[in-house]
Amino acid sequence: MSGAIEAKLAELGITLPEAAAPAANYVPYVKSGNQLFISGQIPQTAAGEKVIGKLGDTMETEAGQEAAKLCAISLIAQMKAATGDLDKVARVVKLVGFVNSTLEFGDQPAVINGASNFMVDVFGDKGRHARSAVSAASLPFGVAVEVEAIVELED
Structure with a gap:
């Protein structure tokens, strides 16, 4: 039986x-205490x-946002692998997003909104988080975006 987050x-x-x-x-992840x-x-x-x-x-900003959303989906897949139950996620604490971008590009925050917005769509207020969004001259495999996370788990 799936929980509330999987239903969402x-x-x-x-x-x-x-x-x-x-x-x-x-x-892919490390559990330390309830983090x-x-x-x-x-x-x-x-x-x-x-x-x-x-x-x-x-790539344009909108396509970057979609790429960031795909990163968020993969982050949630890792949460599921780590916990077995997404309802054990107490809060998304922080996202750090890296954007493969030119020197002139300045919309890194808008790109990473693709991941941030999805976390809120899925987890509601528990998905609101602290965040960094930074430029990178390149990323592994030439991908457009990479996102990491810190999550708090239920005790």
Whole structure:
């Protein structure tokens, strides 16, 4: 039986992918006390294709927002893998978003809103979080965005 958060995802038409395995020598998440630290997630489509692009060059803000939303979906998949039950998420504490962008591009916060807005859509007030949104000259595999998270879990 699915919980309230999984019901909300279904209502939004979202099917969680399998939690991605690490691409190098790290773990996808670490639990420490009631905190869950989730490694950076990159944007991948349901078909597993990476969303490649550079904001301000080959990609517009709206497409970057969609890429950030895909990162958020992957973060939630990692939450599910870590807890077995998304209703155990007490709060999304912080997101850190990296935007593959040109020197002139300044809308990194708008791009990462794609992830932030989705967290609030899914978790409601528990999805409101502190956040950083920074530019990066490049990201792994040439992806447009990468987002990591800190989450508080129920005791």
